[in-house]
Amino acid sequence: MPRISPPLQQEKLGRELRALRTAAGLTIAQAADRLHCANSTVSNMENGHTLVTPGYVRDVLDVYDADEPTRRRCLDLLTDAHRKPWWHPQYRRVLGRFVVYETEARLLRYWQAQVVPGLLQTLDYAREVIAADRPWEEDGLVQLRARARIARQWVLTDEADPLVVDAIVSEEALRRPVGGPDVMAAQLTRLLDAGARPTVSVRVVPRSVGAHAGLTCSFVLFSMQDLPTILYREGGIDEIVDAGLGVAEEYERRFEHLAGVALPARPSAELIESIREEFVCTGRALA
Structure with missing residues (x-):
């Protein structure tokens, strides 16, 4: 399965069309007039909010006098935008904007202060974390969210194009007894196995x-092709922030600081193994 995110392809197409309109010296109102449509139609198309037809895109490209390579690129983006996302329909209800960017990211930088990063969780651990975070939800929905989290992990093992992950996690998160000693032992084993992959780095603060600079927040930075860095910020209300707003730059500096105070990969693995043994041998992580 190709690592293509149709909603992201739609956003990329919108950016292309905005750049073409600007290069043509047209305002939104002028473009709308030539296309015989409302201003909002042009705006929604450029913002990636409206999935348009091939015929409409060809009309837009004609108005903007796009050259042949640009036309092919835009129509290819449109073809991918019309694909069915891998998470539809089974997980559409429980996967939001995060998966839109994760599916196509080239590099994902994780900082997790409280729990193991989602892409590296086991099913049992994920279920316990989600149930604790959403105590009002029915068990069936919790189970669906947990299965969706595990389903996302295919991007790590895609043979043609695996996602590169640079994960930094706090020692406190590894010692937190989520689900009991058996769940934690299995989770820490999973973390060690993931860190042994050539495309995954796991380090511990x-x-x-x-x-340190990560005490009050957890976050993810997505490095994308043809897009600025995207920030996903956790805490209270989770949110996606485009680096074009300048906010992600602060979190890139935070990540650099955390990378500077984290243990290197091998000592991190040794610490994870030590904590795992504590859960296996004593049923808890020692203070």
């Missing part, structure tokens, strides 16, 4: 570091 030890408790001995004390205060």
Whole structure:
């Protein structure tokens, strides 16, 4: 399955069409007049909010006097935008904007202060985390969210184009007894296995570091092809923030700081194994 995110292809097409309109020296109102449509139609198309037909895109390209390579590129984007997302229909209800960017990201930089990163979780661990985070939800919906989280992990093992992950996690998150010792032992084994993959790096910020730039937040940075870095920020209300707004730059600096205080990969793996053994041998992580 190709790592193509149709909603993201739609956004890319919108950016292309906006750039073409600007290069043609047309305002939204002027473009709408030539296309015999409402201003909002042009605006929604450029913002990626409206999935248009091939015939309409050809009309737009004619008005903007696009050259042949540009026409092919735009029509290819439109073809991909009309694909069915891999998460439809089974997980559409429980997967939001995060998966739109994760599916096509070239590099994903994780900082997790509280739990193991979602892409590296086991099913049992994911179910416990989601149930604790959403105690009002029915068990069936919790189960669906957990299965969706595991389904997302195919991007790590895609043979043709695996996602590169640089994950940094706090030692506290690894010691938190989510679901009991058996769940934690299996989860830490999974983390070690993931870190052994050539495209996945797992590093730990030890408790001995004390205060650091990741104490009050968890976040993910998506590095995309042909798009600025995208920030996903957790805490209270989770949100996606486009780096074009300048906000993600601060979090890139935070990640650099965390990378500087985290243990290297091998000592991190040794610490994870040590904590895993504590859960196996004593039923808990030692203080």
